Amino acid sequence: MKFGILVNEGPYQHQASDTAYQFVKAALDQGHEIVRVFFYHDGVNNGTRLTTPPQDDRNIVNRWSELAKEHELDMVVCVAAAQRRGIVDADEAKRHGKDADNIADGFRISGLGQLIEAGIKADRMMIFGD
Amino acid sequence: MLHTVNKSPYEKNSVDTCLRMAKPGSDVLLIEDAVYAAIAGSKLEDEMRKAGAQLKLYALGPDLKTRGIAEDSLIDGIQVVGYDGFVELAAKNECVQSWL
Numbered sequence: 001m002k003f004g005i006l007v008n009e010g011p012y013q014h015q016a017s018d019t020a021y022q023f024v025k026a027a028l029d030q031g032h033e034i035v036r037v038f039f040y041h042d043g044v045n046n047g048t049r050l051t052t053p054p055q056d057d058r059n060i061v062n063r064w065s066e067l068a069k070e071h072e073l074d075m076v077v078c079v080a081a082a083q084r085r086g087i088v089d090a091d092e093a094k095r096h097g098k099d100a101d102n103i104a105d106g107f108r109i110s111g112l113g114q115l116i117e118a119g120i121k122a123d124r125m126m127i128f129g130d
Numbered sequence: 131m132l133h134t135v136n137k138s139p140y141e142k143n144s145v146d147t148c149l150r151m152a153k154p155g156s157d158v159l160l161i162e163d164a165v166y167a168a169i170a171g172s173k174l175e176d177e178m179r180k181a182g183a184q185l186k187l188y189a190l191g192p193d194l195k196t197r198g199i200a201e202d203s204l205i206d207g208i209q210v211v212g213y214d215g216f217v218e219l220a221a222k223n224e225c226v227q228s229w230l
Contacts, residue, residue: 001221008230015136015162015193022192023220026213032221124220127228130136 003027004122005037006115008129010045011060012053017046020128021063028071036074036118037064039107041129044087047077049104061104068106075107076114131156132223136230138163139174144229149181157219159188159211165197170205182207190216 005024009016024034039046051061068075077087088096089103103109119125133152139145145160145167152158158181160168167174168189181187182205191210194201201210211219220226 003220019136019161022213023216026217030214030217030221032217124226126220126226127230129228129230 002033002122004118004125006127007043008041010042016128035122038115040078044082047107048102065105131225133158135164136162139167148229154184161190165193168204
């Protein structure tokens with residue numbers, strides 16, 4: 001079965017990202033397909049590689065990056081939500097004249113059309129938020 | 131249809147709204163802070179029991195454990211599932227409604 005995942009909350013602020021991660025892991029373990037993980041609103045904060053949580057805490061961002069690498073997940077960050085919150089890749093940094101980018105491995109910045117497409121392609125759309 | 135609720139019933143009324151709106155025969159999974167609604171002996175117990183006669187109620191085990199809620203302290207009839215059970219419920223039902 002094909003699952004689409006929407007994450008609307010940032011890491012360490014709300015449990016939504018943790019729940020979404022555990023759901024995705026369990027779905028993959030059962031052989032399901034994850035069409036896309038779309039990060040929207042404060043959920044875009046899951047996509048910055050500059051987070052440094054204490055060593056005895058889970059690294060939510062790295063955890064997503066590692067899962068994406070292992071399973072070739074398509075993880076998309078909403079561009080408008082990202083711009084507001086300072087989540088930028090190299091192209092966005094150049095376009096807006098920023099001195100650095102911070103997108104984490106496995107994440108890409110794109111538009112809301114990617115959320116709609118995931119909803120069309122997936123058998124189930126799972127929403128995790130506040 | 132699967133309904134998931136993630137709010138404590140002592141903070142928001144989404145558990146109550148979900149139980150009132152869900153059609154008989156639906157699955158309702160309590161996750162995150164909504165697992166507090168599953169505890170026996172609370173002022174919610176009557177409502178939960180009534181709802182349980184029409185709906186199938188589940189609570190997410192890892193979220194109970196995180197909050198120190200023992201599985202034997204739950205209202206009768208509420209089934210505890212893990213993330214694997216969450217996925218199975220989502221796959222089994224054609225629609226999923228997240229009450230955020």
